[in-house]
Amino acid sequence: MVASTRHDAWQAGESYDAYMGRWSRPIASRFLNWLEVPEGLDWLEVGCGTGALTEAIVRHCAPAGVTAIDPSEGFISLARARVADPRVRFRIGDAASLARMSAASRDVAVGGLVLNFIPDRVAALADMMRIVRRDGVVAFYVWDYPGGGIEFMRTFRTAAVELDPEVRDLTQNSRFPFCTPEGLIALAREAGLRFPECMAIEAPSVFSDFEDYWLPFT
Numbered sequence: 331m332v333a334s335t336r337h338d339a340w341q342a343g344e345s346y347d348a349y350m351g352r353w354s355r356p357i358a359s360r361f362l363n364w365l366e367v368p369e370g371l372d373w374l375e376v377g378c379g380t381g382a383l384t385e386a387i388v389r390h391c392a393p394a395g396v397t398a399i400d401p402s403e404g405f406i407s408l409a410r411a412r413v414a415d416p417r418v419r420f421r422i423g424d425a426a427s428l429a430r431m432s433a434a435s436r437d438v439a440v441g442g443l444v445l446n447f448i449p450d451r452v453a454a455l456a457d458m459m460r461i462v463r464r465d466g467v468v469a470f471y472v473w474d475y476p477g478g479g480i481e482f483m484r485t486f487r488t489a490a491v492e493l494d495p496e497v498r499d500l501t502q503n504s505r506f507p508f509c510t511p512e513g514l515i516a517l518a519r520e521a522g523l524r525f526p527e528c529m530a531i532e533a534p535s536v537f538s539d540f541e542d543y544w545l546p547f548t
């Protein structure tokens with residue numbers, strides 16, 4: 331398994347939002363539409379970052395409560411400022427801290443764009459399953475890295491590898507080979523999830539000009 335590296339920098343919430351927020355927000359809403367879970371449930375969110383999915387849960391799912399965890403203090407403080415809803419509790423913690431959460435204490439456990447960064451993702455999914463009640467839902471989404479999922483990033487990285495072939499190993503296609511429909515279903519089965527399903531979620535990237543495209547990379 332691939333551990334996080336210095337290339338995964340999770341502290342500067344405002345920069346992250348400029349870079350990824352414009353995709354992670356629409357994707358979060360589409361994901362929740364697909365899940366179609368009832369209102370009034372208790373949610374757990376792993377790797378909530380700056381709160382894109384948390385905010386969508388509050389807006390679309392009328393939750394009874396949401397516990398949202400992330401190891402980044404910077405991201406959590408921005409998420410707290412953004413999603414000031416009494417039903418939401420943000421906590422600093424990584425996926426390993428799920429082992430300390432009570433069994434059968436939530437109805438839904440989710441993670442958006444995070445599973446590939448978790449060193450022991452099978453254990454994380456197994457913990458999410460343990461934490462949800464019987465007939466609960468465990469669900470997550472990741473970029474389709476090997477399929478070229480993040481088109482704006484792939485264009486950048488393809489150009490970078492052409493200029494310097496040594497950076498090839500840092501491209502996320504090779505870091506996260508399991509992020510394919512078959513790989514994700516296999517991962518879910520390995521963690522013991524029953525009846526895993528996978529579907530594609532797409533969001534268009536429209537840039538107003540080159541600056542709009544380039545600034546987030548800087």
Ligand SMILES: C[S@@+](CC[C@H](N)C(=O)[O-])C[C@H]1O[C@@H](n2cnc3c(N)ncnc32)[C@H](O)[C@@H]1O
Binds near residue numbers: 383399402444
């Ligand atoms: C690409 S961001 C996604 C954030 C947010 N869910 C979103 O959709 O915008 C990945 C997040 O995973 C978190 N993360 C990294 N390693 C983690 C781990 N081992 N356990 C839990 N979260 C982790 C990072 O702090 C970061 O907030």
